[in-house]
Amino acid sequence: MSTLILVREKLHINKENALGYILLIPSIVIFAVFTFWPLFYTVYLSFFDWNMISPSKEFVGLRNYFDVLTDPRTYQILGNTFLYIVLLLVINCVVPYIFAFVIDVVLTRLKGFYKSAMFLPAFISLVVGSILFTWILNPVSGPLAIIFGWVGLEIPNWTKTEGWIIVVLSIITSWKVFGYNFILLYASINGISREIIENARMDNIPLWRIFLQIILPMSSATGIYVFIITIVQSLQYVFTPVKVVSQGGPDYASSNLIYHAYHEAFVVFRTGHSATISIITMALFLLLLFLEFKFVERRIYYEN
Amino acid sequence: MKINRTAEVTWHIIFFAAVILLIFPIVYALGMSFKPLEDAYNNVLNIVPFQSTLENYITLFDTLPVLRITLNTFVIATVATIFKVVTAFLAAYAFVYFDFRGKNILYFVLISTIFIPFTVTMIPNYLIVSEMGLLDTVWGVILPQLADAVGIFLIRQSMKNIPLSLIEVARLDNTGHWKIMKDIVLPLVRPAVTSIGIWFFISTWNEFVWPVLIMKTTDNYTLPLALQMFISVEGGTNFTVAMAVSVVTMIVPLALYLTFQKYIIGTFTSSGIK
Amino acid sequence: STGNGEKTVIEYWHVNAETQGGKTVTQLVEDFNQQSDTVEVVAKYNPDMYKGLMQNLQAEAAAGNSPAVVQVGWSFLNYFSDNFHYVSPQTVIDEHFPDDKTFLQDKFLPNVMDLAKNGDGEQVGIPYSLSSPVLYINRDLLREAGLDENGPKTWEEVKEFSEVIKEKTGKYGFYMQEPADNWATQALLESNGARFITDGKATFASDEGIEAYQLLRDMVVEDETALHIGWDQGIQSFIDGSVAMAYTTIAQRSNIQSNAQFDAAAVRSPGWEGKDVRLPAGGAMLSITAEEEDQQKAAWEFMRYLYSVESMAEWTKGTGYVPPRNDVAEAENGLKTFLEENEMMSAAIEQMDGVVPWASFPGDSGLEAEQLLLDLRDQILGGSISVEEGLKSTEEEINELLQ
Amino acid sequence: MKKEIQFEHVKKSYGDTEVVKDLNFTIKEGERLILLGPSGCGKSTILRMIAGLENITDGNLYMNGEKMNHVPSGLRNVSMVFQNYALYPHMTVKQNIVYGLKVQKLPKQEMENRLNSVMEILQLRGLEDRLPKSLSGGQRQRVALARATVKRSDFFLLDEPLSNLDAQLRESARKELVKIHEMFNQTIVYVTHDQIEAMTFADRIALMYNGELQMLDTPDNVYHRPANVFTAKFIGSPSANILEADYRNGWVHTGNQAFEVNDSWKEHMNKQSFDDILFGIRPEHLELSTSPMSNGLEGRIKYIENLGKSCSIYLEADGQEMIAVSENGSWKQGQSVYVRPQSDRIHFFNKATEKSLGHPAERTETNQTIEERRVLV
Amino acid sequence: MKKEIQFEHVKKSYGDTEVVKDLNFTIKEGERLILLGPSGCGKSTILRMIAGLENITDGNLYMNGEKMNHVPSGLRNVSMVFQNYALYPHMTVKQNIVYGLKVQKLPKQEMENRLNSVMEILQLRGLEDRLPKSLSGGQRQRVALARATVKRSDFFLLDEPLSNLDAQLRESARKELVKIHEMFNQTIVYVTHDQIEAMTFADRIALMYNGELQMLDTPDNVYHRPANVFTAKFIGSPSANILEADYRNGWVHTGNQAFEVNDSWKEHMNKQSFDDILFGIRPEHLELSTSPMSNGLEGRIKYIENLGKSCSIYLEADGQEMIAVSENGSWKQGQSVYVRPQSDRIHFFNKATEKSLGHPAERTETNQTIEERRVLV
Numbered sequence A: 001m002s003t004l005i006l007v008r009e010k011l012h013i014n015k016e017n018a019l020g021y022i023l024l025i026p027s028i029v030i031f032a033v034f035t036f037w038p039l040f041y042t043v044y045l046s047f048f049d050w051n052m053i054s055p056s057k058e059f060v061g062l063r064n065y066f067d068v069l070t071d072p073r074t075y076q077i078l079g080n081t082f083l084y085i086v087l088l089l090v091i092n093c094v095v096p097y098i099f100a101f102v103i104d105v106v107l108t109r110l111k112g113f114y115k116s117a118m119f120l121p122a123f124i125s126l127v128v129g130s131i132l133f134t135w136i137l138n139p140v141s142g143p144l145a146i147i148f149g150w151v152g153l154e155i156p157n158w159t160k161t162e163g164w165i166i167v168v169l170s171i172i173t174s175w176k177v178f179g180y181n182f183i184l185l186y187a188s189i190n191g192i193s194r195e196i197i198e199n200a201r202m203d204n205i206p207l208w209r210i211f212l213q214i215i216l217p218m219s220s221a222t223g224i225y226v227f228i229i230t231i232v233q234s235l236q237y238v239f240t241p242v243k244v245v246s247q248g249g250p251d252y253a254s255s256n257l258i259y260h261a262y263h264e265a266f267v268v269f270r271t272g273h274s275a276t277i278s279i280i281t282m283a284l285f286l287l288l289l290f291l292e293f294k295f296v297e298r299r300i301y302y303e304n
Numbered sequence B: 001m002k003i004n005r006t007a008e009v010t011w012h013i014i015f016f017a018a019v020i021l022l023i024f025p026i027v028y029a030l031g032m033s034f035k036p037l038e039d040a041y042n043n044v045l046n047i048v049p050f051q052s053t054l055e056n057y058i059t060l061f062d063t064l065p066v067l068r069i070t071l072n073t074f075v076i077a078t079v080a081t082i083f084k085v086v087t088a089f090l091a092a093y094a095f096v097y098f099d100f101r102g103k104n105i106l107y108f109v110l111i112s113t114i115f116i117p118f119t120v121t122m123i124p125n126y127l128i129v130s131e132m133g134l135l136d137t138v139w140g141v142i143l144p145q146l147a148d149a150v151g152i153f154l155i156r157q158s159m160k161n162i163p164l165s166l167i168e169v170a171r172l173d174n175t176g177h178w179k180i181m182k183d184i185v186l187p188l189v190r191p192a193v194t195s196i197g198i199w200f201f202i203s204t205w206n207e208f209v210w211p212v213l214i215m216k217t218t219d220n221y222t223l224p225l226a227l228q229m230f231i232s233v234e235g236g237t238n239f240t241v242a243m244a245v246s247v248v249t250m251i252v253p254l255a256l257y258l259t260f261q262k263y264i265i266g267t268f269t270s271s272g273i274k
Numbered sequence C: 001s002t003g004n005g006e007k008t009v010i011e012y013w014h015v016n017a018e019t020q021g022g023k024t025v026t027q028l029v030e031d032f033n034q035q036s037d038t039v040e041v042v043a044k045y046n047p048d049m050y051k052g053l054m055q056n057l058q059a060e061a062a063a064g065n066s067p068a069v070v071q072v073g074w075s076f077l078n079y080f081s082d083n084f085h086y087v088s089p090q091t092v093i094d095e096h097f098p099d100d101k102t103f104l105q106d107k108f109l110p111n112v113m114d115l116a117k118n119g120d121g122e123q124v125g126i127p128y129s130l131s132s133p134v135l136y137i138n139r140d141l142l143r144e145a146g147l148d149e150n151g152p153k154t155w156e157e158v159k160e161f162s163e164v165i166k167e168k169t170g171k172y173g174f175y176m177q178e179p180a181d182n183w184a185t186q187a188l189l190e191s192n193g194a195r196f197i198t199d200g201k202a203t204f205a206s207d208e209g210i211e212a213y214q215l216l217r218d219m220v221v222e223d224e225t226a227l228h229i230g231w232d233q234g235i236q237s238f239i240d241g242s243v244a245m246a247y248t249t250i251a252q253r254s255n256i257q258s259n260a261q262f263d264a265a266a267v268r269s270p271g272w273e274g275k276d277v278r279l280p281a282g283g284a285m286l287s288i289t290a291e292e293e294d295q296q297k298a299a300w301e302f303m304r305y306l307y308s309v310e311s312m313a314e315w316t317k318g319t320g321y322v323p324p325r326n327d328v329a330e331a332e333n334g335l336k337t338f339l340e341e342n343e344m345m346s347a348a349i350e351q352m353d354g355v356v357p358w359a360s361f362p363g364d365s366g367l368e369a370e371q372l373l374l375d376l377r378d379q380i381l382g383g384s385i386s387v388e389e390g391l392k393s394t395e396e397e398i399n400e401l402l403q
Numbered sequence D, E: 001m002k003k004e005i006q007f008e009h010v011k012k013s014y015g016d017t018e019v020v021k022d023l024n025f026t027i028k029e030g031e032r033l034i035l036l037g038p039s040g041c042g043k044s045t046i047l048r049m050i051a052g053l054e055n056i057t058d059g060n061l062y063m064n065g066e067k068m069n070h071v072p073s074g075l076r077n078v079s080m081v082f083q084n085y086a087l088y089p090h091m092t093v094k095q096n097i098v099y100g101l102k103v104q105k106l107p108k109q110e111m112e113n114r115l116n117s118v119m120e121i122l123q124l125r126g127l128e129d130r131l132p133k134s135l136s137g138g139q140r141q142r143v144a145l146a147r148a149t150v151k152r153s154d155f156f157l158l159d160e161p162l163s164n165l166d167a168q169l170r171e172s173a174r175k176e177l178v179k180i181h182e183m184f185n186q187t188i189v190y191v192t193h194d195q196i197e198a199m200t201f202a203d204r205i206a207l208m209y210n211g212e213l214q215m216l217d218t219p220d221n222v223y224h225r226p227a228n229v230f231t232a233k234f235i236g237s238p239s240a241n242i243l244e245a246d247y248r249n250g251w252v253h254t255g256n257q258a259f260e261v262n263d264s265w266k267e268h269m270n271k272q273s274f275d276d277i278l279f280g281i282r283p284e285h286l287e288l289s290t291s292p293m294s295n296g297l298e299g300r301i302k303y304i305e306n307l308g309k310s311c312s313i314y315l316e317a318d319g320q321e322m323i324a325v326s327e328n329g330s331w332k333q334g335q336s337v338y339v340r341p342q343s344d345r346i347h348f349f350n351k352a353t354e355k356s357l358g359h360p361a362e363r364t365e366t367n368q369t370i371e372e373r374r375v376l377v
């Protein structure tokens, strides 16, 4: 009883905000069980050398961290991850942002058509997308190669070429999420008061400025969501095409941090390493998120 | 709002190109699902099959209890979606409209989970699900997928853009929180809720890594697992049947989308907040 | 099949996609369940081949559960036996089925049974599917290029053929499968006299090994007569006639046979001038992972059913694998007619005497070692490292790991 | 090139509802036109059409003599104060004001000058770095006004730019607007509900009702020579008295009473008699007395409204309601009083069409230039 | 339980800026209080504090005699018209209006009745099913007003509820508000910039400036007995004339001229003399003549502003500016004229504090009840 009161004191629970806590309970329970517990377990595992089944776990302290951080491969993969992020940010954040702006603000016709059509691929699984693109982009036999062949062009052997593989895998991922991000941004831009845009148009402000200086800041609440989610996508969703198409190859050229963690855990069964990579990945992106909260959040425009 | 004609035409060309790029693979998949495999290999350019055949679908329906599997998938996707959207909405509401200690930290912690690699949670969650005796059950597939902070994130962003005065008016009327949620906040964040709902639905619908682990019997399969059954590097993938599965997999979300398209797309344009 | 509650229910984990015998598995399991009063088998398909199965098994084991019978790919033999709980089939037979005491001895050739023995010589399971690499050829293209339509016999010829084909038809000459394993590479290298593993150490960087790999590399990098792409895409390109020859598993037979619109044939795996062909066995064994006695008993009952002549024959027809039992091919109730109708199979069956175990690096780091070789393949065929340097340094690295 | 705005059969519909009906008029170069009319009559819509923010459903709009129907708003050289301000919510007050200028690449010095002067005039000093959401209603409105004025475009559209300001500030803002106007001679279209504003600021007033133009004339004429009943009643507060009457031989009969008009009216009415006309007189043009007057009507005070410097007297005369105003507060409810319409300030309207029957003195507007009309406000 | 609102040393700051400073006053039960003051002076903030939408930084707020600082707004029985309307954008006009009633679970019939009557009064018929975004500015405002009135709560806060309406509609809306008030006797706090509105509607006027209460009194007193210069200048249009003067022995000296005040003033000023005081007189209390008058000042007309029914005459007298009004338009710019302040309408202020030096006739407010004060509007 007294502890209950103590907890209430500590958490500052009163009649007005008690409901706030109550509303959070379902989320907290679920996350505690299915995310935080596993997370602690993983942190724990990162100090062991283990393959998850053998009865003996060897405590190795920080050696896994040392191994991972001294492995040049880690940095190659970090570089790949970064490349994925940059590519996806361009294809999946910048481009749909511009598209959404132009379609909503600039165009008068075919808006509905574009909206529906671009959204369509969102319904297909990335596995299917990966298979399809592997087929369509087959550098020798695919339809695209054949058409290119007519005009004497060759498709690069992307599955086995460093750089290209990341580009193509990013395209596959984008194909699925592009429309979704587009629709989100569209909704957000569409919510901006027309009169504000009209005022800018009346001042003969060039479209690119309207976009950068009015639309972007005013839709930044959704914008930042799409931005962060795109980074997540370049980590997590890229996984499927990597797994289906290239298994991280050639020679890790298409692996990213998550795939690599998967690779370590489920292909070569080095659970400790995998846990370590996961922890490092998380730490890295948490830092990013933290910076976002610290510095970007303040500049996001919220109505309240 | 008008721009000059050439610019407009240029934009239309760009958008058409984009649409073609985005739609082509779908059309191609559709075409392929009606081709004999032989045709698929040898006539890659004809998107519409020379000789269309239903054989791929027949094979599929012969091999698997497709309806049953579709129903499983539907139940899983629907339950998960509803649950995720509701919890996310409630949490976002708490974060936006209540002031309590540790709010920002809690929010940050929850949001940061979207960066947790699934490799981290997979095995421990398998242990949990197994411990709960939920292996090979719908709930075993659903439960761990519920921990997804993306919804909280998006809905909160959207809620923060509702002018406070609208909530104030309602509060003056002594409108309870539940009613405010239902009648005012929800309609105003409908674009966010709809889009995250669609996203949840589609991603649970298409999820395969997790169900592969949990589901054992064919009767409990979900559609993406059915797809996996036709993919094999060693024996050669039966692309045309795989595409037939893909088409079947696509059909339900697509049908739902098309049915509610007016509403959904309408939602995205019904702004009016400002 | 009816589950009347008294039947022992066991799980059978397999990797057979619909294109690779999945139907047959379903059929066999169904038939088995029908005729058995005591056992009910539930078959679970594991996508992503043996690796996928191993992953799932890992999770299951971590959760403290286990299926009764699993397919274990040859390359996971050591990893599996080191890390998972299993019982040797003979142990189960000895304990519960005195009648079957000699079943294994009678029905299997010793060299085939040996495939399922781990580094310590323990019988981990029973070979269930065997495959070997064969050379598929596009006879139309060979003819067009004025080449022998029976295909090349040696790797040197493969190289020459490819050059001619490239020159005459503009098509690629050759594609060697590139999955996430070194199966085909092993065949290429060991046939030239190299050995992947000698006394638990990697030894592939011998002169023979280098020579063999060099040939492949030259075709890809120098001559550009061979393709270096993913497996799916390679097969796609062979079937649509863009590549004249493909070196891949016999398991692709039905795919190629039914989809190629040219005169396709399978010929024996090429050797090296004057040397014996050594082909690693592909496929899998069945191993008993059941922990309880009744489960183990049930597992054997099910396995015995799977290894019957009729079942084996069905299995072979459905998968394109070579049967591990010595008497199936000739038996009337076996494959006799089937083989007569499917010429391509004969290449694989004929070369069975050259089959050797799939090199599986021992110890905890075995899988890592395997991975290093895969990375090496990308490096060599991508042209980023010379064959000699690559093989040598990788060998060194692997040996370090294995210590 | 004349900074003129011309409406030619302009119509605007939203779906089925026609909100602007067949508009035909010209706003002259450098003119200060006030758009007046009840809420929802289409004023904002007209501004938006001029600005190019709203498609014209039918008809043509000319500016500078050129057809503008499809010219993008950015090319029309207009600036506008929106009724709901439309401030950029993410920009500070200062940024809001100079943003358009920055884009136009105005020299920094010039920009500063304009900014400073407008900040001063509209009393925005000290708010430079505030975001709109932390401004009061009137402050926001002033920022919107400031933003539009610094642009100094040829056409200046204002949609109730001062509605949230107090009388003093409103007056000074209006004066500044006039100053700016005199410097740059823009064509100004100004929507307001404030009649004082209309009277003091307008060169001409366009009075709208239900999407239709009721009268377009100088404030003086709109006030003194209303073209129809609507105009008479709409302009002036309290509203003009409109009574049913008959006109016979120089005598106006209303109920049982009658009064005689002056000679110029008699001449104007051309010796004709009219049954059933409407007789109009503004409250301020009624003389009020406790004792009977010649040509006066008798009535009874129903109630009195005290407006500070004057009061409105509501009375009943012959069953019809009338309002009079008085500067002294000595009137009592229920009292019997006499009112006399100032003969030169009365109006007659056709009862059916509600159109004016004209006025004796010729309207002066047509032969008066804007400059002559315009008094120094 | 009294529907009273009491401010006790109430302060409100946003960060460092104190926008309401030490407010102390009581709004009586059933009173119609008008909050008046220049833009940004804190009127909306006061309403929001009453409504419980804004925290009180310091001091106490009592309603019904209870301390309300932390009572949630839903429990205060308040309805409010927001300055920016705050209509629910996703609800139709009708839904907007009845939403609050639905929440209160009002019987359907009663709801319908209230809805119908308010739709009628505010002329919203035909707009029932429109969404706010397809309404004109004034229509939105009326919906906001309708939504607040149907609630009939004890406290009724209105933040410039009529600013976007035309004079006629404004007048009728105001009358309806009065009717509603008479039926339900709510305590009304009403923000407006319109002085006519203030004068006709208010029981008392609270005049704010810069977060401080300047005067709280009846309209009559605010107009006739301003407590300070600010009040005098703020109320009335054109603004009151304030001239620097000396008072000596019944004579007011301004520049080189002087005039004599009447006896009651002399008595009031208590035979004292004052150097450097401020003398105030409203334009409408200046008699204007072309010929010299006793107790008149001489001046020259600088310009004339025509307001329709009257005109404002701007003149210079002894280097100080003055405004007078006249109903006749015969004045000419540059003309020399004489003005005479009506002796019983003049005001004197301390030059330093700008506080009034009082008026001869005692203020009447204190011994007048609201009901007595209230005229039938």
Ligand SMILES: Nc1ncnc2c1ncn2[C@@H]1O[C@H](COP(=O)(O)OP(=O)(O)OP(=O)(O)O)[C@@H](O)[C@H]1O
Binding pocket: D133, D134, D135, D136, D137, D138, D139, D164, E014, E017, E019, E037, E038, E039, E040, E041, E042, E043, E044, E045, E046, E083
């Ligand atoms: N969030 C805020 N932060 C800082 N200052 C604020 C904030 N909100 C309002 N203010 C300031 O408080 C003062 C009072 O604002 P308030 O809205 O009460 O004014 P008001 O009297 O209603 O003015 P108006 O007649 O223009 O609506 C203004 O000067 C305004 O700039």
Ligand SMILES: Nc1ncnc2c1ncn2[C@@H]1O[C@H](COP(=O)(O)OP(=O)(O)OP(=O)(O)O)[C@@H](O)[C@H]1O
Binding pocket: D014, D017, D019, D037, D038, D039, D040, D041, D042, D043, D044, D045, D046, D083, E133, E134, E135, E136, E137, E138, E139, E164
């Ligand atoms: N999108 C729309 N759909 C339908 N009707 C509309 C739409 N927008 C405006 N209207 C109607 O058009 C009419 C004219 O609107 P407008 O905004 O021009 O009025 P206004 O004269 O500016 O009124 P106010 O003085 O109240 O601002 C109004 O009756 C309004 O309801």
Ligand SMILES: [Mg+2]
Binding pocket: D043, D044, D045, D083, D159, E136, E137, E138
């Ligand atoms: Mg308007």
Ligand SMILES: [Mg+2]
Binding pocket: D136, D137, D138, E043, E044, E045, E083, E159
């Ligand atoms: Mg305000």
